[in-house]
Amino acid sequence: MSWLSDEPDDPYEEYGDSVRERPNPKANRPRTKIRPEHADSVDGFVTAVDRGRYTVVVRDGQPDEAIITTTRARELRKQAIVAGDRVDVVGDTSGDEGTLSRIVRIQPRTTVLRRSADDSDEFERVIVANADLMLMVVAARDPEPRPRLVHRYLVAAYDAGITPILVVTKTDLADPAPLLAHFEGLDIETWRSRSDDPPAAALRERLDSHVTVAVGHSGVGKSTLVNALVPEAGRAVGHVNAVTGRGRHTSSSTQSYRLGSGWVIDTPGVRSFGLGHIDVASILKAFPDIQAASDDCPRGCTHLADAPDCAIQEAADRGELDRTRVESVQGLLGTLTVEDRW
Numbered sequence: 001m002s003w004l005s006d007e008p009d010d011p012y013e014e015y016g017d018s019v020r021e022r023p024n025p026k027a028n029r030p031r032t033k034i035r036p037e038h039a040d041s042v043d044g045f046v047t048a049v050d051r052g053r054y055t056v057v058v059r060d061g062q063p064d065e066a067i068i069t070t071t072r073a074r075e076l077r078k079q080a081i082v083a084g085d086r087v088d089v090v091g092d093t094s095g096d097e098g099t100l101s102r103i104v105r106i107q108p109r110t111t112v113l114r115r116s117a118d119d120s121d122e123f124e125r126v127i128v129a130n131a132d133l134m135l136m137v138v139a140a141r142d143p144e145p146r147p148r149l150v151h152r153y154l155v156a157a158y159d160a161g162i163t164p165i166l167v168v169t170k171t172d173l174a175d176p177a178p179l180l181a182h183f184e185g186l187d188i189e190t191w192r193s194r195s196d197d198p199p200a201a202a203l204r205e206r207l208d209s210h211v212t213v214a215v216g217h218s219g220v221g222k223s224t225l226v227n228a229l230v231p232e233a234g235r236a237v238g239h240v241n242a243v244t245g246r247g248r249h250t251s252s253s254t255q256s257y258r259l260g261s262g263w264v265i266d267t268p269g270v271r272s273f274g275l276g277h278i279d280v281a282s283i284l285k286a287f288p289d290i291q292a293a294s295d296d297c298p299r300g301c302t303h304l305a306d307a308p309d310c311a312i313q314e315a316a317d318r319g320e321l322d323r324t325r326v327e328s329v330q331g332l333l334g335t336l337t338v339e340d341r342w
């Protein structure tokens, strides 16, 4: 799990979100414990997490804006607080040295990007909250592109209701066309980038006012791209080993950077992106026409290319669904059943 250096400070933290989703037998009973009201709390945005300390921007954009380090209230100890969370903070939020403040509430999340440690792991970990865009960074070469890893990002994005954007970097080293061919039919917005001429201005405009989570395997040039987008980010740029083409893990913790009126949240290089918590239905949801066709599938149909009597496949055979698109979705679904190692 080296891709995420922010190990939870509480053994239950990483399970907090799955616990929340289990049926709660007490749900309809009145709460016995009254929580403090915290009427004096201020709204904040979590930019980084480090061993039980949360960096929070309060009064965002106002003259008395401050970046403060907070702890969390005891009652939140079983919940994961992640970059992108909007939180209520109490205490001295001036940001002056020696001041203390704590998070007393996590505001409802619009999206939750999750991963599990591997595909057989049902426990999931929240990576980022409230992102509405996912910047999937892949190198045209060096390291060699891994289309299946992109499929996994896509599955996680669709599951979370986050719009994926593909950025192919290092286009000075190789033609990105063969990589892009893997995603034909999925209607994914695609950008090309090279570090000597990155599409920084246009991409900044695209991401402005959004909360964007950037993901990518180590060494693909994600830090280089983030630095081009947000020059003050100062992300450490690593080296790709000439022999293996693998990057060293140089960016080791999740950080958020202001981009216009939005945020870019940079996660460390991904080694694994387990999807054990995702099911077929949540992927199909992202493809309404294909989902509609699946209504006629046999019960328990995997919708893979070799699935008997799959109605999706039959509709594609009749020309009612775009074949390339169906093949791409079959590829996505296949990532749920194939164990991959990176």
Ligand SMILES: Nc1nc2c(ncn2[C@@H]2O[C@H](COP(=O)(O)OP(=O)(O)OP(=O)(O)O)[C@@H](O)[C@H]2O)c(=O)[nH]1
Binding pocket: 169, 170, 171, 172, 173, 193, 194, 195, 196, 216, 217, 218, 219, 220, 221, 222, 223, 224, 225, 236, 237, 238, 239, 240, 247, 248, 249, 250, 251, 268, 269
């Ligand atoms: N030729 C070329 N090299 C690039 C490009 N973008 C990044 N690089 C190089 O690729 C190497 C890795 O870049 P990083 O930006 O550190 O990659 P990263 O994805 O952030 O990697 P981690 O920090 O390990 O997660 C560095 O040596 C960069 O100079 C590009 O567009 N073209």
Ligand SMILES: [Zn+2]
Binding pocket: 294, 297, 298, 301, 302, 303, 304, 307, 309, 310, 311, 312, 313
């Ligand atoms: Zn089917």
